[in-house]
Amino acid sequence: MKNIKALTSDEMKQLRHLIATTDNSILRRRCQCILYSFQGMQVNELVDMFQVDRRSIYNWMNRWNQGGLEALIDKPGRGLKPKLSLSCQDHVEKVKQAFQMYQGNYYRVLEHVNTRIPQPVSHDTLRRFVKKLMVSGV
CATH class of the missing domain: 1.10.10 (Arc Repressor Mutant, subunit A)
Incomplete structure (x- = not known):
């Protein structure tokens, strides 16, 4: 089983701050998952807690390991683009x-x-x- 092995005190503060302040519920869940993983929760427990697929948990952890907090935030431009736009x-x-x-x-x-x-x-x-x-x- 895979867990987050090392978090600095600054990273933990950043994660806790985002959990408390962000309006983005998806980002909040990802941050909580990283913290719980660091505290020793297993992937199976995280899957049950967050009601997501095992691959999602692993993706969140991989994103954290590769890019930290910035990697947990979704990039702009995702999703279906409008067929008609007021800006056009x-x-x-x-x-x-x-x-x-x-x-x-x-x-x-x-x-x-x-x-x-x-x-x-x-x-x-x-x-x-x-x-x-x-x-x-x-």
């Missing part, structure tokens, strides 16, 4: 143009938008985008 002026213009051309016919607007952007969007995606567009006042 092209998307905003195409949706506005479609609504001007097909006033009152939402399905024609959707069809128009889908023929002019690289990734087709669903009715719900377009509806959410339009709602954001109206709230932002763009």
Whole structure:
């Protein structure tokens, strides 16, 4: 079984500080796991405690050993990217143009938008985008 063997007092303070202050529940769990492992808890006990797969526990420990606290923090840019974005002026213009051309016919607007952007969007995606567009006042 694998455990965290060495933690300095500064590292333990940093981990405890993050556990107490961070809003990121995933990071908090990872920090707790590292501390518990250092205190002698076995991987099986950590799996039961955190209700995650054994591989996740090993991944957290490997990340800690390779890069410390910084390695436990998720990097930005993960996850599914939006198909329509307010920051993309092209998307905003195409949706506005479609609504001007097909006033009152939402399905024609959707069809128009889908023929002019690289990734087709669903009715719900377009509806959410339009709602954001109206709230932002763009």
